[in-house]
Amino acid sequence: MLTKEAFNALLKTLEEPPENIKFFFATTEPQKVLPTIISRCQRFELKRISNELIIEKLSAISKDLEREIEKDALYQISNFSEGSLRDAQSLLDQIFCYSDGKITLEYVNNALGFIDxxxxxxxxxxxxxxxxxxxxxxxxxxxxxxxxxxxxxxxxxxxxxxxxxxxxxxxxxxxxxxxxxxxxxxxxxxxxxxxxxxxxxxxxxxxxxxxxxxxxxxxxxxxxxxxxxxxxxxxxxxxxxxx
Incomplete structure (x- = not known):
């Protein structure tokens, strides 16, 4: 998150933006953004993605990569990502990098530090x-x-x-x-x-x-x-x- 001084510097740019330039800001902590910045932006709330959609996407990725992974393991990754597809995909990529065989629930639990x-x-x-x-x-x-x-x-x-x-x-x-x-x-x-x-x-x-x-x-x-x-x-x- 930017400091107050950095926000103030950004505010000047937003008030007089360069021609033909659009700014896109993303944050998971909107409450920390100064009201003067928010008032000059069009705000969109991005909701968390459901477990079903995340599992469906991870399953498709696994199939494309010709990797075998248990359904229970996909559920665990999805739950851990808390509605973030980016986090789920990143985690799946890490798990695939460290294992050549079938990905089991036990393997995912060990990777995430969870108890069986x-x-x-x-x-x-x-x-x-x-x-x-x-x-x-x-x-x-x-x-x-x-x-x-x-x-x-x-x-x-x-x-x-x-x-x-x-x-x-x-x-x-x-x-x-x-x-x-x-x-x-x-x-x-x-x-x-x-x-x-x-x-x-x-x-x-x-x-x-x-x-x-x-x-x-x-x-x-x-x-x-x-x-x-x-x-x-x-x-x-x-x-x-x-x-």
């Missing part, structure tokens, strides 16, 4: 059993993989958010591949809505992990709270049981 989704689904099973020892196993696993523990919370929030969405309506989950969606549907059956809300609230409060020097201990504590959530009943659930 099956490990989260195993967490769901352990929560249903209230197996508190899995809290330490989970943290030790991600720690041994060299993952930044600060961002594990974000992946957990994404996982339980997906479970909650599917709990309400599995047909709205267009951001998930068919294979992963089936696993989410099975896992969502292990929870009540109130439990998922409680877990998400616990994880949201735990985002201070970014500033915590004892990240491993803090994450273990958070995982214990999540796994023990089966034993935590909200007032609404208690009322239903009494009635």
């Amino acid at each position: 989704p099956d490990f989260f689904f195993e967490l769901d099973n352990q929560i249903s059993k209230a197996n508190t020892s899995f809290a330490f196993e989970f943290v030790n696993k991600v720690h041994s993989l060299g993952k930044d523990l600060s961002y594990i919370i974000e992946e957990l929030i994404e996982h339980f958010k997906n479970l909650l969405i599917i709990k309400f309506n599995s047909k709205t989950s267009k951001f998930l591949s068919e294979t992963i969606l089936k696993k989410y549907v099975l896992s969502s059956a292990l929870y009540q809505e109130e439990e998922l809300f409680y877990i998400l609230e616990t994880l949201t409060q735990a985002t201070i992990l970014h500033k915590n020097y004892f990240k491993k201990i803090h994450l273990e504590t958070v995982m214990l709270k999540i796994i023990k959530s089966k034993n935590v009943l909200s007032l609404d659930i208690l009322v239903k049981k009494v009635n």
Whole structure:
């Protein structure tokens, strides 16, 4: 982003533009552009591209390059790009450069630094059993993989958010591949809505992990709270049981 002084210098050029020259500006932070600049521009809002269109484009590129890539891997790249086709294509290009064989979901997860989704689904099973020892196993696993523990919370929030969405309506989950969606549907059956809300609230409060020097201990504590959530009943659930 330009400094205020640079914006002021640009303003003079915009007020007296060279003949036959058109300026095109693009930014992801329009709130930082000076009002005097915005008032002299015609503004167009570019929306994020849907996952379906990004996957369709990436699939076409892969076919043109005669490269084989799993559908689940395409979904993961699309989700990571957050609606930006440019970012998705750039990431796909990088992945193709470092692998000559078939691109799998596991390969993409490793490239992006994500944890294998099956490990989260195993967490769901352990929560249903209230197996508190899995809290330490989970943290030790991600720690041994060299993952930044600060961002594990974000992946957990994404996982339980997906479970909650599917709990309400599995047909709205267009951001998930068919294979992963089936696993989410099975896992969502292990929870009540109130439990998922409680877990998400616990994880949201735990985002201070970014500033915590004892990240491993803090994450273990958070995982214990999540796994023990089966034993935590909200007032609404208690009322239903009494009635």
